[in-house]
Structures are given as C-alpha cells and as structure tokens.
Amino acid sequence: MYEVHFANKSGGPSCDLNLISINARMTLEQFDDLTDDPKYRLDQHERGWNAAGIAAWRGNHRLVTHIVQKAPDTLDLKDGAHMTPLFLACASDQISPALRFDTIATLLQLGADINCAAGGCKDSRPGYTIPTGATPLWAAAQTARSVECVALLLNKGAHLGNEPLPPEGQATLHQGHDLLNQKRDLLKASVMDATKMINDVCGIVTAYAEIPIEDMPRPQPAV
Numbered sequence: 001m002y003e004v005h006f007a008n009k010s011g012g013p014s015c016d017l018n019l020i021s022i023n024a025r026m027t028l029e030q031f032d033d034l035t036d037d038p039k040y041r042l043d044q045h046e047r048g049w050n051a052a053g054i055a056a057w058r059g060n061h062r063l064v065t066h067i068v069q070k071a072p073d074t075l076d077l078k079d080g081a082h083m084t085p086l087f088l089a090c091a092s093d094q095i096s097p098a099l100r101f102d103t104i105a106t107l108l109q110l111g112a113d114i115n116c117a118a119g120g121c122k123d124s125r126p127g128y129t130i131p132t133g134a135t136p137l138w139a140a141a142q143t144a145r146s147v148e149c150v151a152l153l154l155n156k157g158a159h160l161g162n163e164p165l166p167p168e169g170q171a172t173l174h175q176g177h178d179l180l181n182q183k184r185d186l187l188k189a190s191v192m193d194a195t196k197m198i199n200d201v202c203g204i205v206t207a208y209a210e211i212p213i214e215d216m217p218r219p220q221p222a223v
Contacts, residue, residue, distance in 0.1 A: 023059075025060075053083065057095075091139035100146055105216075137158035148179065150177075150179075
C-alpha cells in the first residue's frame with residue numbers, strides 16, 4: 001500500500017496519509033488541514049505522484065480545482081511516468097463514469113494540456129501498461145473505455161498520439177466519434193432552424209464547431 005507523507009502546517013513531524021484518504025469525498029478543508037504544499041510528491045514512490053494527480057485519479061474535481069487555484073503549475077504537473085492530472089483522470093478505473101467525466105471537464109476548463117503524452121508505465125495489475133506516447137484520449141478510449149469522455153476530448157481537439165489503439169479501444173473511439181457527431185447534428189439542426197432567416201447572409205453553420213462542455217452528453221450518475 002502506497003503512502004504519502006505530508007508536512008503538517010505547524011512545521012512539526014509529518015503525518016502519514018494513505019493514498020485512499022484523498023478520494024472523491026475529501027473536502028477542501030480536510031485537504032488544507034493536511035498540508036500547505038499542494039505540489040507535495042510521494043517521496044517513497046517511484047512515480048512521484050502529487051496531490052493534484054491523486055485528486056484527479058480519485059475523481060475529486062472540486063479538490064482538483066482547489067489545488068490548481070492554489071498552485072497553478074500543478075495543472076500539467078507530471079508524475080514519474082509523465083502522466084498529468086488529466087491523463088490520470090482519463091485512465092482511472094477507480095471512479096464512476098460520471099465522476100470521470102466531471103473531472104476531465106474540470107481540467108479542460110482549467111486549461112489542461114489535452115494532448116500531453118505519457119511515458120511508459122507498468123503497475124501492480126497484471127498486463128496493465130500505459131505505453132510511451134499515449135495521450136489522454138488514448139487512455140479514455142483504451143483504459144477507461146468511456147464513450148462520453150472520448151466524445152468530450154474529441155470535441156476539444158484531442159489526438160491519439162503515436163500509440164495505436166488495440167481493437168477494444170478502437171471500438172470506444174468510434175463510438176465516441178459517433179456520439180459527438182450526433183450531438184453536432186442536433187445542435188446544427190437547432191441553430192439552423194433558429195437562424196434560417198439570416199442564412200443567406202451568414203452562410204451555413206458548420207457541423208464541426210466546438211460544443212460547449214456543459215452541452216456535451218454526460219454519463220448518468222450511479223444510483
């Protein structure tokens with residue numbers, strides 16, 4: 001079990017905090033009680049995880065925002081495997097599809113680098129590997145296999161990078177493309193309907209305009 005060691009506010013002995021303590025339910029106040037340094041890294045773990053990455057992996061999008069606002073350079077801070085908080089949110093299998101979507105959306109709204117590639121990474125799960133050059137879109141399609149998250153990333157201009165997707169990831173990628181195009185077609189029809197009187201002047205509304213995040217299809221929360 002990995003442990004993260006935070007120096008406490010009083011400057012006294014550090015308190016040991018297991019990684020599972022930073023989860024989707026941790027409040028901002030609880031985090032602030034632990035440390036003044038939101039960039040603190042795991043000093044005993046080869047990946048060099050940091051608080052922003054852990055919060056993203058656990059789907060705590062409010063805490064992600066809080067950390068990035070306190071330390072803006074944590075937005076794209078890479079861990080020891082070159083994975084940013086956005087990549088970790090896309091790759092996480094620790095959270096529900098709805099929480100994953102909200103965390104990815106939060107990071108995109110904060111301005112995260114959508115195509116920042118990861119390095120090679122293996123962990124304790126047999127056969128689980130993040131290849132060198134994989135991007136957040138690759139992770140969302142192959143690791144999380146979340147159609148809505150794939151559509152969200154594609155809408156913002158995400159690329160796969162240099163790493164080809166295995167067949168199961170390709171299927172998710174195609175489903176994400178289809179979902180995004182369906183949403184674009186619906187919005188295009190709506191806009192065209194409302195602006196048909198000025199189309200002669202303004203021309204046809206493009207089917208490929210970026211859709212606002214709040215209008216993107218979101219997974220249903222778990223009951």
